[in-house]
Amino acid sequence: MWDTVRRVTGKETTREYSAPAAEKLSQHFAGIFSDPAYEPPLLKSTANQSLDEFSEYDIFLTLGSLKPIATGLDGLPVWYLRLAAPWIASQISYIYNLSYNSSVVPVQWKLSSITQVPKINKPVDFADFRPILVTPVLSRIYERYIVRPKLYSVLVHPDFSHLFHDQFAFRPTGSTTAALIYLLHYLTHSLKNHKSVHLIALDFSKAFDTVRNYTLAAKIANLPISDNVYNWIIIFLTDRQH
8 A cells, every 4th residue: 555655646665676596595594493402392291182172163254254365385375265165164173173182283384485575675685684474374274263262361361461461562452552652651650750761672683583482382381271272382383394
């Protein structure tokens, strides 16, 4: 939309750059996403093996209401999944439940294609590109089933909500706007009792790229989620390829 606005108003900026070779770019992203000191997280052995979490009807409704999104490397487009929903909902429900109970994620669901998007108008280095990873549609649907009902509930859990009271990213009601409003509100009230207030803002370079799976798993293991959800997340983050 903004590209159209800039073109109509005559403020369009032309991005002239020479993208790096695909092989070199792939090696660069592989280096970022790899941990030389990797330790495989431990799985929980008390996961239930006979749960029926995903009904055929729920899968049918989800497939039928899919919005146009990018297709993954499996080549299954949204329009096909939407039209075929009455015939494939039962099979997908079976696969989802099997994956949930056995803590096994299909290899195809962990395989993503990377599109490099320049962060600046004239990128000259690998760091000037942002990798956009696209996994298969079925994988993203499953992620939604895990995140929304299983993880979002932890954010409001009475014993853990205090850990997320100041987190605005990766939650249903969070946004940059909400963070700025909260910050302005906090500073305004602080100025009522103090003559001056110091604000220190920190920006961590590649913060998400340096989070180790083992550390993340240890924190997730302490949250009030089922063992099946925990195991599925760990397996989903293990041995990913692009």
